[in-house]
Amino acid sequence: MEYFLQLFFSGLTRGSIYALIALGYTMVYGIIQLINFAHGEIYMIGAFVALIVAGVCTIYGLSGVSILILAGVIAVIYACAYGYTLEKVAYRPLRGAPRLAPLISAIGMSIFLQNYVLLAQTSDFLPFPRLIPDFAFMEPVAHIIGSPELVILVTTVVTMILLTLLIKKTRVGKAMRATQQDMNMARLVGVNVDRIISMTFIIGSGLAAIGGVLVASYIGQVNFYIGFLAGVKAFTAAVLGGIGSIPGAVIGGLVLGWAESFAAGYISSAYEDVFTFGLLVLILTLRPAGILGKARKQKV
Amino acid sequence: MLQNLKQSLLISLWFVFLTFPLMVVRVNTMDQVVIWRWMNMLWVAIASFVLSYGWRYMFARQKVRKKVADEGGETRSKLQLLLEDMSFRYKAMGVILVAALIFPQVFDTYQSTIMISALIYVVLGLGLNISVGLAGLLDLGYVAFFGVGAYSYALLNHHFDLGFWISLPIGGIIGCLFGIVLGFPILRLRGDYLAIVTLGFGMIFKVVMENWDSLSFGPSGIANIDKPSFFGMDLNLADSTVYIYYIMIAMVIFTILVTNRLKNSRVGRAWIAMREDETACVAMGIDIARTKLSAYALGAFWAGMVGVLFASKTTFINPASFTFMESAIILSIVVLGGMGSILGVIIGAFFLILLPEYMRAFSEYRMMTFGAAMVLMMIFRPQGIISNLRQTYQYKGLKDKTNNG
Amino acid sequence: MxxxxxxxxxxxxxxxxxxxxxxxxxxxxxxxxxxxxxxxxxxxxxxxxxxxxxxxxxxxxxxxxxxxxxxxxxxxxxxxxxxxxxxxxLARTFQNIRLFPDMTVLENVMIGRHCRTKAGIFRAIIRDKMVRDEEQQIIESSYQLLEKVGLARFANEFSRNLPYGAQRRLEIARAMATDxxxxxxxxxxxxxxxxxxxxxxxxxxxxxxxxxxxxxxxxxxxxxxxxxxxxxxxxxxxxxxxxxxxxxxxxxxxxxxxxxxxxxxx
Missing domain, CATH: 3.40.50.300 (P-loop containing nucleotide triphosphate hydrolases)
Known part of the structure; x- marks a missing residue:
């Protein structure tokens, strides 16, 4: 039972990270029907920037939670900036191009950003400082769930609530929903669609950076390649939940987190990624719309 | 003028900000020091300033070209026109063939080895071109079929002592079978989902090969694979390299011949139509499932065959040769060369494989350049270096005989 | 009636x-x-x-x-x-024109012949006499259809370059090619x-x-x-x-x- 709970919570932690990244995929896909392959790279850049800020701060004598907050904030700002630039440079000129074009551009951007970080920094794994302090727990609980997991869960929940409020209550959120429904119609009623698309990339990137910082401080190391696998898995989560659907991304993330955690715990950890992709193939063939997604009727 | 300058300065400033933490700051956690690389900041500033001008220029040029095209003007470049001239093409092909045949006699083994790997990528590019370029199925796990071919030969050779020549078609067929088996579940998927699922297949292949020790000998791989034998004789290293080189040339010619025929056949046209518009294609009575499957499986067939050759060339394989990066390289060959264009893919392969090989300084920046080139290509020249040549037809016994476009 | x-x-x-x-x-x-x-x-x-x-x-x-x-x-x-x-x-055309833009006008019509012809992959590679004859037949009959709709002079142009009205007629020719x-x-x-x-x-x-x-x-x-x-x-x-x-x-x-x-x- 204890083992089960351990797996349950590690799956939950993992899943909430997937959910954070998956949101970026799902929001972008919802609006411009593009798999933003470079999204995983934004997550990686977020983690890297946080690492650099934390490193500089540590050397210049700051400590503890203040570093965590500073590094997190700067990482999010940078990820947003990268997301914004990414859309402007690689996707905006391709609006209206054949379907494959933006997708290939996205793959190109993913390769570019990976190697940019590789060349600018290093190919080695860098140790990420333990920014989340250990606070003491009641003993029976403590070895099932640690403080980093708890911080991740709380941060994720708070972020999700804020995001939901943003989308449901604000003007920008309304415009985003309108654009998602029908881009041309939204443009006609006066929504600045280009700005909304930029906003979507910025928000998605910020969420990914939060995920990046959390995961890096949880696992304790970072390199240029972490974004790729995380990106693909988060995309799987988005598809699992129903791409385009925001609650779907969260559910998909959690399901995938648990599936991986239990499969690795009870079956074999070496084949963890095989389970993930197996699940993806299964979902796409059996129910392409995902758990919460609606099947879109193609217009002829 | 001033407007442009201001804009470029702003862009430059933006990129300096963007690249600051990654390009300038470097934390050495071991010695607890921060290295500030201010020079990088200067480079970024200058580079982005210049590039922003280039970017603007390219867009302006694109606009002009589009206008010319709309007015029915000639937008094909001189090179393109030259290539559409059949007599020139035949002459050029003859020259290239002769050059290719005497190459190993003139240059040393090392050069031939490099050439072989370039030729391997030519065939891989042409194979992937079938599914991506012709049929429009974005396959990001193509390297898995290459790996299947390589492992087929390695295992057949290791366990049953099967030779290269028997294994060559077997490798192709096994690759093809994998293509069919993996193709079935993804037939209903749209372009972008297909991309991600094939990516997954590629990764599954690698993970399985790394972990299924009893089959694949895990990460340590399989060594001492036989090189191709020459009428039962074993050749020394130099001779066998030359031999493999010629096999590879033959294979490239075979591949060009077959893909060219397919492209201009009933099947090939169906692939292209499917790429252009799936709904219209199915409404014209074409069975989409079968068309997709045939393109996917045929692409896999080539990858499987080259895989066999790859294994016999290196005599050692392990899962590390079959990463996503390989798939990405093959894809960029197809994209940069020109999707659907056989000549384009060949030129693309030579360009992308030989350039980093001969310019060592460049090889470090190789993948980054490929990535950037893919983006730029999609924006400014989606048809690739050599765009698809237009096929013209002759009609017998009709009044309008002089018409040949 | x-x-x-x-x-x-x-x-x-x-x-x-x-x-x-x-x-x-x-x-x-x-x-x-x-x-x-x-x-x-x-x-x-x-x-x-x-x-x-x-x-x-x-x-x-x-x-x-x-x-x-x-x-x-x-x-x-x-x-x-x-x-x-x-x-x-039973063939159809589309309200919002759906031609194959990167194929020539003639090739667009040839696609229509697909379901009435049969050369498969292997035959296409070998390209024997039957396949060549069939291919020529596809070309001839497609060309005749283009003549019928008045597009023969555009046969080797890319269909995306056709004027609007001609594109509509090409769609009709393509549909007719399916017999x-x-x-x-x-x-x-x-x-x-x-x-x-x-x-x-x-x-x-x-x-x-x-x-x-x-x-x-x-x-x-x-x-x-x-x-x-x-x-x-x-x-x-x-x-x-x-x-x-x-x-x-x-x-x-x-x-x-x-x-x-x-x-x-x-």
Whole structure:
């Protein structure tokens, strides 16, 4: 039972990270029907920037939670900036191009950003400082769930609530929903669609950076390649939940987190990624719309 | 003028900000020091300033070209026109063939080895071109079929002592079978989902090969694979390299011949139509499932065959040769060369494989350049270096005989 | 219309729901041999959805779609894939032109021949005499179709470079290449100028009389419809509200009401 709970919570932690990244995929896909392959790279850049800020701060004598907050904030700002630039440079000129074009551009951007970080920094794994302090727990609980997991869960929940409020209550959120429904119609009623698309990339990137910082401080190391696998898995989560659907991304993330955690715990950890992709193939063939997604009727 | 300058300065400033933490700051956690690389900041500033001008220029040029095209003007470049001239093409092909045949006699083994790997990528590019370029199925796990071919030969050779020549078609067929088996579940998927699922297949292949020790000998791989034998004789290293080189040339010619025929056949046209518009294609009575499957499986067939050759060339394989990066390289060959264009893919392969090989300084920046080139290509020249040549037809016994476009 | 003509297409009580929305509501319609039938109605009346059901792009919620090819047994089209429907002899064009832009005009038509020819992968690689003959035949017959629709001089141009009206005619040629006995045209005159429309008018009549292909067309342009088609079916809000000869339709109060306030293009 204890083992089960351990797996349950590690799956939950993992899943909430997937959910954070998956949101970026799902929001972008919802609006411009593009798999933003470079999204995983934004997550990686977020983690890297946080690492650099934390490193500089540590050397210049700051400590503890203040570093965590500073590094997190700067990482999010940078990820947003990268997301914004990414859309402007690689996707905006391709609006209206054949379907494959933006997708290939996205793959190109993913390769570019990976190697940019590789060349600018290093190919080695860098140790990420333990920014989340250990606070003491009641003993029976403590070895099932640690403080980093708890911080991740709380941060994720708070972020999700804020995001939901943003989308449901604000003007920008309304415009985003309108654009998602029908881009041309939204443009006609006066929504600045280009700005909304930029906003979507910025928000998605910020969420990914939060995920990046959390995961890096949880696992304790970072390199240029972490974004790729995380990106693909988060995309799987988005598809699992129903791409385009925001609650779907969260559910998909959690399901995938648990599936991986239990499969690795009870079956074999070496084949963890095989389970993930197996699940993806299964979902796409059996129910392409995902758990919460609606099947879109193609217009002829 | 001033407007442009201001804009470029702003862009430059933006990129300096963007690249600051990654390009300038470097934390050495071991010695607890921060290295500030201010020079990088200067480079970024200058580079982005210049590039922003280039970017603007390219867009302006694109606009002009589009206008010319709309007015029915000639937008094909001189090179393109030259290539559409059949007599020139035949002459050029003859020259290239002769050059290719005497190459190993003139240059040393090392050069031939490099050439072989370039030729391997030519065939891989042409194979992937079938599914991506012709049929429009974005396959990001193509390297898995290459790996299947390589492992087929390695295992057949290791366990049953099967030779290269028997294994060559077997490798192709096994690759093809994998293509069919993996193709079935993804037939209903749209372009972008297909991309991600094939990516997954590629990764599954690698993970399985790394972990299924009893089959694949895990990460340590399989060594001492036989090189191709020459009428039962074993050749020394130099001779066998030359031999493999010629096999590879033959294979490239075979591949060009077959893909060219397919492209201009009933099947090939169906692939292209499917790429252009799936709904219209199915409404014209074409069975989409079968068309997709045939393109996917045929692409896999080539990858499987080259895989066999790859294994016999290196005599050692392990899962590390079959990463996503390989798939990405093959894809960029197809994209940069020109999707659907056989000549384009060949030129693309030579360009992308030989350039980093001969310019060592460049090889470090190789993948980054490929990535950037893919983006730029999609924006400014989606048809690739050599765009698809237009096929013209002759009609017998009709009044309008002089018409040949 | 003295003697009873052979019935080619018979649609009975066709209904199509999208979620809660009933786009087509129990529509019954017949097309006979030699007819140019028309389906008209205001925007959003469900005409294109009706076409999509008949051609297999959508699976209808209720109703029967029966095809009675001459001399062959009756086939029910419900749930068949679009390519099977085309193989059965029912071809279509699209409202928003869907050509293959990166293929030449001739190649676009050659695609239509696909389901009537058979060279497979291996034959294409070997390219024996039979395949070469078949290929040449595809080229010849496609070229003849281009001549028929007046596009022969564009044969080797990319279809994306064609003027708008020519693209519409190319779609018709491509559909005809599949050897249909019934042709479904979805707003063939949309976006055409009066001269192009009258050319199209003649083309449709020519197809009907020379090639013995029955035609069912959706059209907004009342003039075109009134000139060439009989019978005419009128749809509004998914329902069939009238059918009959052009004159009957013109005088039908329901039709007048449906088009009232809505510009008639006529």
């Amino acid at each position: 003295a003697e009873k003509k052979h019935k080619l297409l018979e649609v009975k009580g066709l209904t199509m729901d999208f979620g809660g929305l009933r786009a087509v509501d129990s529509v019954t319609l017949e097309v006979h041999e030699g007819e140019i039938a028309a389906l008209i109605g205001p925007n959003g009346a469900g005409k294109t959805t009706f076409f999509n059901c008949v051609t297999g792009i959508y699976k209808p919620t209720k109703g029967d779609i029966l095809l009675h090819p001459k001399g062959l047994e009756t086939r029910r089209l419900n749930g068949l894939k679009p390519n099977k429907v085309t193989e059965m002899g 249909p006995f019934l042709l479904l045209l979805d707003e063939p005159a949309a976006g055409m100028n009066p001269y192009e429309t009258s050319e199209l008018d003649q083309l449709i009549c020519k197809i009907s009389s020379e090639d013995k292909i029955a035609i069912l067309l959706i059209e907004h342009d009342m003039k075109l419809v009134m000139n060439i088609s009989n019978p005419i079916y009128v749809m509004e809000y998914g329902k069939k509200i009238a059918e009959g000869s052009p004159r009957e339709i013109k005088d039908n109060p329901k039709v007048i009401e449906a088009y009232l306030g809505e510009e008639t293009d006529a």
